[in-house]
Amino acid sequence: MAKIKIEDLDKIAEDVRRKMNIREGAGRVKITVHMGTCGIAAGARTIMNTFLNLIELQNIKDVIVTTSGCAGLCSREPMATVEVVGQAPVKYADLNEERAKKIFEDHVMKGRYVEECVLSIGSERIQ
Amino acid sequence: MEDLSLHILDIAENSINANAKNIEISLIEEKEKDLLTLVISDDGIGMTKDFAQDVTNPFQTTRMTRKVGLGLAFLEEATKSANGKLTIESTPNIGTKITATFQLSHIDRKPIGNIAETIVMLIAGNPDVDIKYNHCVDELQFIFDTKDIREIYPNIPINLVNVLSFIRKYISENINLKK
Structure with missing residues (x-):
């Protein structure tokens, strides 16, 4: 089988061009995955990948995933912050794939915190 | 860190914190020399000579949230346990180049890991930074450069989820360099 080439992005690009005009409410939710040395060693990449996969699978257009550095609480990594527009940011700790999925389904999609x-x-400030 | 791809993600995050706009990552496997070389270079703010000299010391860090920095210390440890070494060249306002060598066949040499995932995470978190990845196995070579994608598709945001998914697939299919 022939390997995938850069030009194979054509189809996606065309699709994106068509949809761009009708995209609405871009950035309703922002998810920040903490990617310091501590986060990466604890599995932050898997957490970020879980979020990206869910977004792709469910074809969601208004959720942004980004990264940040160490938040200063290395023992509680992997961590992620979920910010829904108009609501206070919520910082989640001790994540795994399962918890990330639950946070995505309940908080990102339905607006309910996953309390546990x-x-x-x-917001908090570090001195 | 379980594998080199996680180290790469970690060190590249340093570059991003140093305001790099271009990051170049090379992984070169040379079977004849029994050598694996990882080079990560950036055009970030760089380090002074004094800082660079002691940068693998865990108590040397620029961060404000805690007092120890382990990224480069971990990578140096990984090189040493596989008969290699870590070299750091840095010039303030020019950039930094990190070279890590490993004995390719060494039993304690960490596996390369999932490079595609690392590159995708770097792009997703930092869509404004250009990332070039160069993989060589002896005389075979694979190059991925976000600049190419931006050039061919100037109007497509590179961090769109389906573009990222394409990049992941593109890299993982093309990275296996075999004759």
């Missing part, structure tokens, strides 16, 4: 994984709600 919450580390803190609201």
